[in-house]
Amino acid sequence: MSIRFSEESQTFSLRTKSSSYIMRRNEYGYLLHMYYGERLEDENLDYLIQLQDRGFSPNPNEVGNDRTFSLDVLPQEFSSDGICDYRICSIEVKNGDGSFAFSGKVADYRINSGKYELKGMPSLWTTEEDTVDTLEIRLEDTATNLNVILYYSVFEEKDIITRTVRVVNRGSDTVYLNRVMSVTMDFMDSDYDLIHFDGRHTMERELHRVPLSYGVQSIGSCRGASSHQHNPFMILCSKDTTEDFGHCYGFSLVYSGNFLCEVEKDQYDQTRLTMGLHTKYFSWQLKAGESFQAPEVVMAYSGRGLTHLSHLYHHIYRNNLCRSPYAKLPRQIVINSWEAAYFTFDEEKLLNIARAALDMGAELFVLDDGWFGKRDDDSSGLGDWEVNTDKLSHGLDGLADRICGMGLQFGLWVEPEMISENSNLYREHPDWCLQMPHRPVSRGRYQLVLDLSRKDVCDYIIGFMNHILDTVKVSYIKWDMNRNITDAWSSIEEADKQGEIYHRYMLGLYYVLDHIVLTHPDVLFVGCSGGGGRYDPGMLYYHPQIWCSDNTDAAARLKIQYGTSFAYPIQTMESHVSVCPNHQTGRTVPLHTRGVVAMDGIFGYELDATKLTADEKAECREQTIRYKKYYPLIAQGDYYRLTNPYEDLYLTAWEHVSPDRKYALLCVVLTDKEANAPQKYVKLKGLDPNKFYKIEGMDRSFSGQLLMSAGLPVPFSLGQYEAVQYYLETEE
Ligand code: GLA
Numbered sequence: 001m002s003i004r005f006s007e008e009s010q011t012f013s014l015r016t017k018s019s020s021y022i023m024r025r026n027e028y029g030y031l032l033h034m035y036y037g038e039r040l041e042d043e044n045l046d047y048l049i050q051l052q053d054r055g056f057s058p059n060p061n062e063v064g065n066d067r068t069f070s071l072d073v074l075p076q077e078f079s080s081d082g083i084c085d086y087r088i089c090s091i092e093v094k095n096g097d098g099s100f101a102f103s104g105k106v107a108d109y110r111i112n113s114g115k116y117e118l119k120g121m122p123s124l125w126t127t128e129e130d131t132v133d134t135l136e137i138r139l140e141d142t143a144t145n146l147n148v149i150l151y152y153s154v155f156e157e158k159d160i161i162t163r164t165v166r167v168v169n170r171g172s173d174t175v176y177l178n179r180v181m182s183v184t185m186d187f188m189d190s191d192y193d194l195i196h197f198d199g200r201h202t203m204e205r206e207l208h209r210v211p212l213s214y215g216v217q218s219i220g221s222c223r224g225a226s227s228h229q230h231n232p233f234m235i236l237c238s239k240d241t242t243e244d245f246g247h248c249y250g251f252s253l254v255y256s257g258n259f260l261c262e263v264e265k266d267q268y269d270q271t272r273l274t275m276g277l278h279t280k281y282f283s284w285q286l287k288a289g290e291s292f293q294a295p296e297v298v299m300a301y302s303g304r305g306l307t308h309l310s311h312l313y314h315h316i317y318r319n320n321l322c323r324s325p326y327a328k329l330p331r332q333i334v335i336n337s338w339e340a341a342y343f344t345f346d347e348e349k350l351l352n353i354a355r356a357a358l359d360m361g362a363e364l365f366v367l368d369d370g371w372f373g374k375r376d377d378d379s380s381g382l383g384d385w386e387v388n389t390d391k392l393s394h395g396l397d398g399l400a401d402r403i404c405g406m407g408l409q410f411g412l413w414v415e416p417e418m419i420s421e422n423s424n425l426y427r428e429h430p431d432w433c434l435q436m437p438h439r440p441v442s443r444g445r446y447q448l449v450l451d452l453s454r455k456d457v458c459d460y461i462i463g464f465m466n467h468i469l470d471t472v473k474v475s476y477i478k479w480d481m482n483r484n485i486t487d488a489w490s491s492i493e494e495a496d497k498q499g500e501i502y503h504r505y506m507l508g509l510y511y512v513l514d515h516i517v518l519t520h521p522d523v524l525f526v527g528c529s530g531g532g533g534r535y536d537p538g539m540l541y542y543h544p545q546i547w548c549s550d551n552t553d554a555a556a557r558l559k560i561q562y563g564t565s566f567a568y569p570i571q572t573m574e575s576h577v578s579v580c581p582n583h584q585t586g587r588t589v590p591l592h593t594r595g596v597v598a599m600d601g602i603f604g605y606e607l608d609a610t611k612l613t614a615d616e617k618a619e620c621r622e623q624t625i626r627y628k629k630y631y632p633l634i635a636q637g638d639y640y641r642l643t644n645p646y647e648d649l650y651l652t653a654w655e656h657v658s659p660d661r662k663y664a665l666l667c668v669v670l671t672d673k674e675a676n677a678p679q680k681y682v683k684l685k686g687l688d689p690n691k692f693y694k695i696e697g698m699d700r701s702f703s704g705q706l707l708m709s710a711g712l713p714v715p716f717s718l719g720q721y722e723a724v725q726y727y728l729e730t731e732e
Helices: 306-320 347-360 395-405 424-428 455-471 495-516 554-564 591-598 614-636 704-709
Strands: 003-006 011-015 019-025 031-038 091-094 105-113 132-141 146-155 160-169 175-187 192-200 203-211 215-221 230-238 248-254 259-265 271-277 284-286 291-293 296-302 334-336 364-367 409-414 418-420 447-449 476-479 524-527 545-547 573-577 602-605 638-641 651-657 663-670 692-695 701-703 723-730
Touching (some): 003 132, 203 554, 230 259, 230 306, 248 306, 306 638, 334 347, 347 395, 364 476, 395 409, 455 495, 554 573, 554 591, 554 651, 554 663, 591 614, 614 651, 614 723
Parallel strands (some): 364 409, 524 545, 573 602
Antiparallel strands (some): 011 019, 146 160, 160 291, 175 271, 175 284, 192 203, 230 248, 418 447, 651 663
16 A cells, blocks of 8 residues: 555655655644655654744644644644634635634545546546555534545556545535635745746746745736646756756646646745645635535656656656547647638638648648638637538538548647627627626637536537537547636626636536547547647646647747646647748748657648648658657657757757667757857767667667767757757667
8 A cells, every 4th residue: 555544653654656745643633744755664754843932923722822833834734724824825715604714633534545536627547557545634624614625646656646625514604715725735944946837829838947935936827727828837846956866846737727826935944835726716605515626736756857757747647647549549640721721711722732731641631710600810700610611612521521532531620618709609699608797898819708607508519519520520629719718707607606607617618528528539639729828737638639839930849848848748749840931930940940849749730731842842751751750759758858948059959768768869959050169969868878779870879878978969060940850779
């Protein structure tokens, strides 16, 4: 068993292959957090708690006049609120009597084998190869009978602990939850950096690393989506942490809507981190007998730096997150119509693009936006999911038949959560969108958001989507969401339940996806929200891949894909070769480099293939052949970030190594060219030091040790934005 409770020391201990997580019930019943880090054999950690009389830190009633016991100072597993602890808290409750207070003490616990299940929300699942045990600890507030159940599932071999929290109202009054954090993590020190991933539309998940400072650092989204602006993934690491060295902790929230991560460095240089649903616009009514389920957080600890931390996440997210069988299947090479045609096309134009792309090695044609309703630009049509026969004279099925007749598969873009005011759906159901009474509604990209907190709206979406999937030969669906939520008010809820709408929207969306995605396992669903505006584990549960960014500029993608790789596996990042000058940045990058960068993900094209020259087409053909060869490495290999694009301005390099270390792919892009520049070398990682590797195109072989210690010279002749790719294979 990876979970134990010692009656003698009242200690709960959770163990993975390389980490220990330890809590202790103290003499008053409070659950103290003792330790998370390198795996320990000696778990007697009592000596760490040093009680002092701390001025202005109050003492709970039951300790009498013991001025050294304060919840304001002690490390806790799930903090009280309103009772002696002034730090950021795990929960905020407005009780039936109007008081704002919670104080939970351990009532009982259970240890089970297997993992807990979350109803209505995505979470990790277990495979046959996993040994997973679960600990449930029930905390009880005896003043109100509000219970909080803490859940921990331990993936022993995969070095992962998942956590969640359920609040149960066993009292007789209705209470309001204003904050419920899925994880609270106290550290007795504060010498850490916080790494978070932020950005904007077309420049997502840029890495930021900042030292902890006094007060609260807060990162989150109130946009109704996990967002382009912040990602629900954080790393806390010792200051000396690098890719290969140092202690680091990852926290990844399996949720796609409003989230909050706060880190507080307190007056005694201790740290508290909390992560869960955002508290802004959140107030959940909990009547007697009802319960509230928080989303899951996936935690990992690495004592060997950031690369290993990423490997832990890649491994578990590849194997235990996505429900689709495609998670394990090779993906087809896509040609997408968006940057090729935008809204202006007819059947012939699409067929010509598809035919030209077939020659290049494309396997699946995706018809993007513009095929339905009256949709000649983005100002109308959303909601009218019937084919526009002015553009597609033989209908969708006619186009799909012709595409499939060429030997390509057919894919389709949809944006089911949205509605245009200029649509039949809006004219019929003006109350189906989120809007507040007496206030004109706000628009984003001219569109409004459907009220997915309503079951009738969700069922409508399930109906039309399943109709498309059941009548058209579609193998791929790109599910988009092109604005963030505002005006979050639902016409069917009472006034004191409007604080539930953002979360109810997400529950509605997950319900919809359960009934569309999970009932069509033969279709590959791809996530998208203006590119990577909803790139999170909640969406990856349904979509094995996500359109990483609307920015297809290979030079910009180097940073976007770098940041994304910290938590998310490479085979989840959809990445396309587009034309130059690039439509988003105006930059020109050689076609070869665009291919190398797009191969750092799920490879495809997004251009008008009929406009390519014969040489360009031949080069694309060669790219698709290479990608097929490298695919197993990219999909299943270990990923190494060899440079940091924010620090190494001259070049960006990365590497994929097969799990058996027999094959590797090294990629290098020169990002800045200097005159008479110094010779640069790239040192590889993850190879077998005792094996010899042949490098394609070179007439000698090198030992793994040499390649990792001395490295390879970067060809001096490379110009700015030029790239090289080296394929390595061990000698027999
Ligand atoms: C979003 C997507 C794009 C494209 C457009 C269509 O911005 O990210 O790839 O599908 O919508 O409107």
